[in-house]
Amino acid sequence: MTQSIAIIGASGYTGAELIRLIATHPSFEIKALAANSKAGQSMAQVFPHLRQLDLPTLVTWEQIDFSEIDLCFCALPHKTSQEVISKLPKSLKIVDLSADFRLRDPAAYKTWYGNDHAAVDMQKEAVYGLTEFYRDEIAGARLVAGTGCNAATGQYILRPLITAGVIDLDDIILDLQCGVSGAGRSLKENLLHAELSEGTNAYAVGSTHRHLGEFDQEFSKLAGREVKIQFTPHLGPFNRGILATGYVKGEAEAINMALEAAYANEPFVEVLPFGETPSTHHVRGSNFVHIGVVADRLPGRTIVVAALDNLCKGSSGQALQNANLMLGVEETAGLMLAPCFP
Amino acid sequence: MTQSIAIIGASGYTGAELIRLIATHPSFEIKALAANSKAGQSMAQVFPHLRQLDLPTLVTWEQIDFSEIDLCFCALPHKTSQEVISKLPKSLKIVDLSADFRLRDPAAYKTWYGNDHAAVDMQKEAVYGLTEFYRDEIAGARLVAGTGCNAATGQYILRPLITAGVIDLDDIILDLQCGVSGAGRSLKENLLHAELSEGTNAYAVGSTHRHLGEFDQEFSKLAGREVKIQFTPHLGPFNRGILATGYVKGEAEAINMALEAAYANEPFVEVLPFGETPSTHHVRGSNFVHIGVVADRLPGRTIVVAALDNLCKGSSGQALQNANLMLGVEETAGLMLAPCFP
Amino acid sequence: MTQSIAIIGASGYTGAELIRLIATHPSFEIKALAANSKAGQSMAQVFPHLRQLDLPTLVTWEQIDFSEIDLCFCALPHKTSQEVISKLPKSLKIVDLSADFRLRDPAAYKTWYGNDHAAVDMQKEAVYGLTEFYRDEIAGARLVAGTGCNAATGQYILRPLITAGVIDLDDIILDLQCGVSGAGRSLKENLLHAELSEGTNAYAVGSTHRHLGEFDQEFSKLAGREVKIQFTPHLGPFNRGILATGYVKGEAEAINMALEAAYANEPFVEVLPFGETPSTHHVRGSNFVHIGVVADRLPGRTIVVAALDNLCKGSSGQALQNANLMLGVEETAGLMLAPCFP
Amino acid sequence: MTQSIAIIGASGYTGAELIRLIATHPSFEIKALAANSKAGQSMAQVFPHLRQLDLPTLVTWEQIDFSEIDLCFCALPHKTSQEVISKLPKSLKIVDLSADFRLRDPAAYKTWYGNDHAAVDMQKEAVYGLTEFYRDEIAGARLVAGTGCNAATGQYILRPLITAGVIDLDDIILDLQCGVSGAGRSLKENLLHAELSEGTNAYAVGSTHRHLGEFDQEFSKLAGREVKIQFTPHLGPFNRGILATGYVKGEAEAINMALEAAYANEPFVEVLPFGETPSTHHVRGSNFVHIGVVADRLPGRTIVVAALDNLCKGSSGQALQNANLMLGVEETAGLMLAPCFP
Known part of the structure; x- marks a missing residue:
C-alpha cells in the first residue's frame, strides 16, 4: 500500500x-x-x-x-x-x-x-x-x-538525565556548534562562503536563541519545576551537523547509565562506549544520533557530547x-x- | 534470495x-x-x-x-x-x-x-x-x-564521441578537478587539511597520470587507431567529486546528440539540457553522472563537462x-x- | 613624505x-x-x-x-x-x-x-x-x-609566449579555477557556503566570460593579428586564489625560457624550476605570482600553470x-x- | 641596527x-x-x-x-x-x-x-x-x-577577571574551538582533509588537555589559592584560529570593565563593545586578540568570548x-x- x-x-x-x-x-x-x-x-x-x-x-x-x-x-x-x-x-x-x-x-x-x-x-x-x-x-x-535542530540535540543529552534525577538542574550549560545549512537557503552576508569558511563565531550569545523556548518548556515539564539552562550556539564552517557539548553537575557513571537505559531500544540513538565522544562527521547525511559521556577531572562534573545531522x-x-x-x-x-x- | x-x-x-x-x-x-x-x-x-x-x-x-x-x-x-x-x-x-x-x-x-x-x-x-x-x-x-575514477569520468565524456565519429581524435584535452578522497586514507603531507584546504594545484602534469593507460587502451580500441589525449588532474579542497572539463574539436550539437543517444536508457547517466553544465555538488554521495555540452565561441570547438562522485x-x-x-x-x-x- | x-x-x-x-x-x-x-x-x-x-x-x-x-x-x-x-x-x-x-x-x-x-x-x-x-x-x-583577475592570470602566462613567438596562436586554452572572493560580497545563492563548499563547477562556459574582452584586446595587440583563445573558469571552494592551467602548442623549453626572460627582474613574478607547477596555497594573501612549465607527453604540446591571489x-x-x-x-x-x- | x-x-x-x-x-x-x-x-x-x-x-x-x-x-x-x-x-x-x-x-x-x-x-x-x-x-x-595557544586564549579572558576578583573561582568553564594548524604538520589520520573537513568533534574531553597545566599554574598563582577550571577543546575544520567561549559566574558589567581596564593600552588586545562577540575570521593571520562580553539571561552569569590566531x-x-x-x-x-x- x-x-x-x-x-x-x-x-x-x-x-x-x-x-x-x-x-x-x-x-x-x-x-x-x-x-x-x-x-x-x-x-x-x-x-x-x-x-x-x-x-x-x-x-x-x-x-x-x-x-x-x-x-x-x-x-x-x-x-x-x-x-x-x-x-x-x-x-x-x-x-x-x-x-x-x-x-x-x-x-x-x-x-x-x-x-x-x-x-x-x-x-x-x-x-x-x-x-x-x-x-x-x-x-x-x-x-x-x-x-528545533539545536533543541533536539540538547534534549537527547538532557532529557534522560533530568528524568533520572542524576544532575543538578540549576547549572546546565550547552555549548553547540552548528552547521550552516541550519540557517537555510536565505541570502545573508554571514552565510556567504567567503565570510563563513575558515573560521567560527558564537551567535545568540547570552542564552537568547529561540530554541531556548523549547528547552524551557520541555525541561520544566519533565522536572516538574522551572529549569533554565545556558546555551551558546556557534556557527561552524561545515554544512551539516550539530555538536552539542553539555556541561553538567552529576556523576558520570550514573549519567552514562541513564543514557544507556533511555536509548537501549532506540534504532537511531547510539550511546558510545563510556569515555568516548562523537563527531559530526560520523552522522552526516543520516538519521543517527551519537552520544558520549566523559567524567571531568573535577569530581562531580561530567561532559556529555552529542552529534547529529541538523537537516536529517x-x-x-x-x-x-x-x-x-x-x-x-x-x-x-x-x-x-x-x-x-x- | x-x-x-x-x-x-x-x-x-x-x-x-x-x-x-x-x-x-x-x-x-x-x-x-x-x-x-x-x-x-x-x-x-x-x-x-x-x-x-x-x-x-x-x-x-x-x-x-x-x-x-x-x-x-x-x-x-x-x-x-x-x-x-x-x-x-x-x-x-x-x-x-x-x-x-x-x-x-x-x-x-x-x-x-x-x-x-x-x-x-x-x-x-x-x-x-x-x-x-x-x-x-x-x-x-x-x-x-x-x-580508475578519473578514467571513468573521462570515458563518460569521450567514448560516445569517438564511437559517433564527431570529434577530432588528435586534439582532445581533459582538465579534471578531483576530490581528495580519491587519494585514499593514506598519510601524506599534501593530504592534510592544513595543506589542502583553501586552495588548489595541478598534479601529474604533462599527461603522466596512470589513468592515461586506461584512456589509451580504451580509446584506441574504440577508434581502431591510436588515440592519445592530454589530461591534467587538479586536487581540489573537497572530499568527493570529480569534475572533468573536456575540450574537443567538433560541432556541439552533434556532440550533444551523440551523448543523448548513448545515455538515453542509462539509469545513472544524465545528459543536461544543451548549454548547461554540471556541478559535483549535485552528484555527491550518489551513483549518478551529470554531463553537459556547450559550444565555444570559436566555431567547431566544444566543451563537455562531466561530474560524478569518485568514491561512488x-x-x-x-x-x-x-x-x-x-x-x-x-x-x-x-x-x-x-x-x-x- | x-x-x-x-x-x-x-x-x-x-x-x-x-x-x-x-x-x-x-x-x-x-x-x-x-x-x-x-x-x-x-x-x-x-x-x-x-x-x-x-x-x-x-x-x-x-x-x-x-x-x-x-x-x-x-x-x-x-x-x-x-x-x-x-x-x-x-x-x-x-x-x-x-x-x-x-x-x-x-x-x-x-x-x-x-x-x-x-x-x-x-x-x-x-x-x-x-x-x-x-x-x-x-x-x-x-x-x-x-x-580583471582572471585576465591578469592568463596574461602572465601568455604575453611572454606571444611576444617570443613560441606558441601556436590559434590553439590556446586557458582552464581556470577561481576562488569565491572574486565574486565579491554580493548576496547570490551560488555563493552561499552551503552551495559552494565541498564541490566545484564551471561557469561562463563556451568562452563567454567578460575577461575575454581583455584577452582579445591585449593578445591581438601584442601579436599584431587577431588572437582568440578558449577560456573556461571554474568556481572552487576556496576564498582566495586563481589557478590557471594553460594548454599551448609549442616547445616546453622555449616556453620556459621565454617566461624566465620576461620575469627575470620582476619582484613579484616567480618562474618555478622547469617541470614544477604552482599552488594557490603558496601565494594566498600576497602579491606574488608563481608560474611553472611542463612538457606534455605529446610532442610539441606544453602546459603552463600560474597561481596568484585574485584579491591581491x-x-x-x-x-x-x-x-x-x-x-x-x-x-x-x-x-x-x-x-x-x- | x-x-x-x-x-x-x-x-x-x-x-x-x-x-x-x-x-x-x-x-x-x-x-x-x-x-x-x-x-x-x-x-x-x-x-x-x-x-x-x-x-x-x-x-x-x-x-x-x-x-x-x-x-x-x-x-x-x-x-x-x-x-x-x-x-x-x-x-x-x-x-x-x-x-x-x-x-x-x-x-x-x-x-x-x-x-x-x-x-x-x-x-x-x-x-x-x-x-x-x-x-x-x-x-x-x-x-x-x-x-600554549589554547592557554594564551583562555588567559586573555580569565586573568583580568581573577585579578579583579569579579568571578567565582570554582565554576569556570572554557569551551574552545581550535583550528587544525595547532596540531602541526604531523601525519595523523584525523588531520587529513577527508577526515577533518565538513565537521567537528571534541578531544581531550574531561579536562585532560596539557594546556591545563598552564592554567592551573597561572590562575592559582594569580588567585593565591588553587584554581582549577574545566576546559574542552574542539577541532574545527579551519586552519587558523581559536575561539574560546568562557562561562563564568559574575556580573557582566564588572567583567567587561575589568577587561577594558586590563587591555586599555595594549596594542594587540581589542575589547569589543559590550554585548558583541568576536570571530576567528577577523583575526586570521594577525597578532590581534578580540574579546567580547555578554550577560546571560540567568542573573549573575556571563559569557566571555575571545578569538586569536593560534599560529600567530x-x-x-x-x-x-x-x-x-x-x-x-x-x-x-x-x-x-x-x-x-x-
Whole structure:
C-alpha cells in the first residue's frame, strides 16, 4: 500500500532533504510539491541534485488537491507556516517543520517569536515531535510540530538525565556548534562562503536563541519545576551537523547509565562506549544520533557530547520518522541510510 | 534470495563506501570483512559512521571461508591486490577496485605501473568494469576490474564521441578537478587539511597520470587507431567529486546528440539540457553522472563537462553495479540513493 | 613624505584588501573612505578585521574633499564606477578596480558589457594596469584601469609566449579555477557556503566570460593579428586564489625560457624550476605570482600553470603597485607581505 | 641596527610563521635556519610560499655559529626542545615555542607530560611568555617559554577577571574551538582533509588537555589559592584560529570593565563593545586578540568570548613580540599586519 505525500515549501533545504529521504522510502509517493515563489519550475531547476527523480512540477500550495493526500509536510518559514496550515483541511495529517507549533503556551510563543500566534487552537492541538519521547502521542496526532535542530540535540543529552534525577538542574550549560545549512537557503552576508569558511563565531550569545523556548518548556515539564539552562550556539564552517557539548553537575557513571537505559531500544540513538565522544562527521547525511559521556577531572562534573545531522535527524529525518508513525508505517522506513563519510 | 558478500580491504574509503551502499541493498548480506592490518577490530572502531550496522568483525583475508561467499569485493592497494587475488579460489566471483586488472596488455601495465604483473593470466581474463559500455561481458565475468575514477569520468565524456565519429581524435584535452578522497586514507603531507584546504594545484602534469593507460587502451580500441589525449588532474579542497572539463574539436550539437543517444536508457547517466553544465555538488554521495555540452565561441570547438562522485560512481558504486550484474540482481539495487546536498 | 589616499567603494572585498595592504605601507595615509550605502558607519562595523586601524568614518564619495587627496582608488561595481569617475576632478590621480576602463574600444566594451560607455573620453585616456607590461605608461598616467583577475592570470602566462613567438596562436586554452572572493560580497545563492563548499563547477562556459574582452584586446595587440583563445573558469571552494592551467602548442623549453626572460627582474613574478607547477596555497594573501612549465607527453604540446591571489595581485595589490608608480614611490612598498600559509 | 636571528625547527608551521612575520620586520635578519631532518634543502622546497625570500639554506642546529646570533627561536617538538636548548650556549637569548619550559614546577611538568624534565635548572630560569602579563620579566629574560595557544586564549579572558576578583573561582568553564594548524604538520589520520573537513568533534574531553597545566599554574598563582577550571577543546575544520567561549559566574558589567581596564593600552588586545562577540575570521593571520562580553539571561552569569590566531598571536607572533622586548626593539615591530580576510 502506498501513501500519498505532499510537501509545501519544497524549495528550501529541509524540503529537498525530505525528497532525498522519501526517494528510497518503500511506500511513500510524492504526489505534490509546492513552493509558491517557484511555482511552475521543475525540481531539477531548483535542486539539480534531484534531477534523476520523477517528481511533480512545483505548484502553489493552493493548487494542491488535498483530498488525495495522506500526509502533508510543511517546510515553510516561521509565521508563514501557521498562516498556511490554518487554511489547510482540518482532517489533513500534517508534519510541520517550522517553529510555529513547538511552543504550547501562547505567551511563551510571543516572548520568543515576538508576535501573537495566528492559530492558537492548532498550537494547542500540536504534538511536539521529538520522536523518542512522544512516540505514542505522535502516532495518534493529526498535527506534529518538528523540533528545533539545536533543541533536539540538547534534549537527547538532557532529557534522560533530568528524568533520572542524576544532575543538578540549576547549572546546565550547552555549548553547540552548528552547521550552516541550519540557517537555510536565505541570502545573508554571514552565510556567504567567503565570510563563513575558515573560521567560527558564537551567535545568540547570552542564552537568547529561540530554541531556548523549547528547552524551557520541555525541561520544566519533565522536572516538574522551572529549569533554565545556558546555551551558546556557534556557527561552524561545515554544512551539516550539530555538536552539542553539555556541561553538567552529576556523576558520570550514573549519567552514562541513564543514557544507556533511555536509548537501549532506540534504532537511531547510539550511546558510545563510556569515555568516548562523537563527531559530526560520523552522522552526516543520516538519521543517527551519537552520544558520549566523559567524567571531568573535577569530581562531580561530567561532559556529555552529542552529534547529529541538523537537516536529517534534526529536521527532515525526524519529520519522516514522525510521518511513518502517523501513517502506521515501519518507523525506520526510508531512514536507515548510513552516514556519508568522508 | 540473499547473496553473501565479502570485502577484502575494508579499512579504506572504498571499502567503507561499499558497506555504506550495501547497507540499503535489498538482497546482499555482508558475510566477511577483511583488513589484515586491523584484523580483530570492529568496523565501529575503524569507521565510526558505520557503528549502527551489524557487521562482522574484521579478519585477515586468509581467514575468510570463501566457500560460503557469492562475490568478493577486493579494495586493496595496487600490487597487493594482484597478489591476493591470485591466491583466491579460481571459482570465486571478484570485483577488484584496484588498478591491477584494468590494463589488458602486460607491457602497458609495466609502462604505467613500473613492475611486471604478478598474475598475467588473470589480467587477460578480467573484464573492464565501465558498466555502461561492458554490460554484457560484466554479466558473464568472473573477475571484473573497476576503472580508475578519473578514467571513468573521462570515458563518460569521450567514448560516445569517438564511437559517433564527431570529434577530432588528435586534439582532445581533459582538465579534471578531483576530490581528495580519491587519494585514499593514506598519510601524506599534501593530504592534510592544513595543506589542502583553501586552495588548489595541478598534479601529474604533462599527461603522466596512470589513468592515461586506461584512456589509451580504451580509446584506441574504440577508434581502431591510436588515440592519445592530454589530461591534467587538479586536487581540489573537497572530499568527493570529480569534475572533468573536456575540450574537443567538433560541432556541439552533434556532440550533444551523440551523448543523448548513448545515455538515453542509462539509469545513472544524465545528459543536461544543451548549454548547461554540471556541478559535483549535485552528484555527491550518489551513483549518478551529470554531463553537459556547450559550444565555444570559436566555431567547431566544444566543451563537455562531466561530474560524478569518485568514491561512488567512480569506484564503489560502479563496483556494486557490476556485482549486481554478475549475480543476476537488478542492476540499480542499492544504488538509487539521491545525492546528499547540501 | 606622506601621500594622501582616498578609497571609494570601501565596503567591498577589494576595498578592504586595499586597506589591509596600505596598513603597512610606509608613506600612504588613508584620508577618506567612501561607501555610499554605508556612509556614517565605521570600518570596524563593516569589516571587523580592520578594527585595530585608526581609519576615517565612511562617507559618501560626494563628501570627500579631493583637493587634499593625492590618489584615489575606486573600488565600485562596474557601470557605477564610470559614472562616479566621470564626476571626479579631472586632475585627480585614479586607480580604478572595476571593469569600466579596461577595454579601449567602445564597441568592444558594448559587446562584452551590453551598454554604451558613459565616459568614452576617459575610456581612451585610461592606461591598462597590468604593471609588468605597462610600467612606464602607468607611471605617467592619471587614470589606470585595473585588470580583471582572471585576465591578469592568463596574461602572465601568455604575453611572454606571444611576444617570443613560441606558441601556436590559434590553439590556446586557458582552464581556470577561481576562488569565491572574486565574486565579491554580493548576496547570490551560488555563493552561499552551503552551495559552494565541498564541490566545484564551471561557469561562463563556451568562452563567454567578460575577461575575454581583455584577452582579445591585449593578445591581438601584442601579436599584431587577431588572437582568440578558449577560456573556461571554474568556481572552487576556496576564498582566495586563481589557478590557471594553460594548454599551448609549442616547445616546453622555449616556453620556459621565454617566461624566465620576461620575469627575470620582476619582484613579484616567480618562474618555478622547469617541470614544477604552482599552488594557490603558496601565494594566498600576497602579491606574488608563481608560474611553472611542463612538457606534455605529446610532442610539441606544453602546459603552463600560474597561481596568484585574485584579491591581491589580481586586484588590490596590483592597484597599489600601480599607485606606487603613479606617485613615484618604491614600486614594492606595502606589497612584500609573505603569503599566509597554512 | 640589525639583529641577527636563528630559527631551530624551521620546517614546521610555527617556524614558517616566524619567517613570514620576520619578512617584514624592520631590523631582524634571519642568519640561520635549522631543521635537522631537512638539512641541505632550501626553504622554497619545504615551504614554497616563502620562495621569494632570500633565506639561508637549512642546516642542522649543530652547524649554526651562535656567536653571531643575537636571538634564537626554537620551534622544535616537545622533549626535543629541552634536549637541544640545554646544549646551546648559555649566553644565547632564546624564545622557545615548545611546551618544555612553560611549567615551572618539575612535578607538574611530569604530571602533564609524563617524563622527568631534562633541564630542570633552565626550566626554573625560563620566563612565561604571555607578553601582556610578563612584559618586564620578558624584557630582561634570557630564556622565554612561549605559551600554549589554547592557554594564551583562555588567559586573555580569565586573568583580568581573577585579578579583579569579579568571578567565582570554582565554576569556570572554557569551551574552545581550535583550528587544525595547532596540531602541526604531523601525519595523523584525523588531520587529513577527508577526515577533518565538513565537521567537528571534541578531544581531550574531561579536562585532560596539557594546556591545563598552564592554567592551573597561572590562575592559582594569580588567585593565591588553587584554581582549577574545566576546559574542552574542539577541532574545527579551519586552519587558523581559536575561539574560546568562557562561562563564568559574575556580573557582566564588572567583567567587561575589568577587561577594558586590563587591555586599555595594549596594542594587540581589542575589547569589543559590550554585548558583541568576536570571530576567528577577523583575526586570521594577525597578532590581534578580540574579546567580547555578554550577560546571560540567568542573573549573575556571563559569557566571555575571545578569538586569536593560534599560529600567530598564539605562538609565533607572541614569540616575535617577546623577542622584540628581549632585544630592546619596538614591541610591535613586524606584527602590525592586518588580518587576512576573507
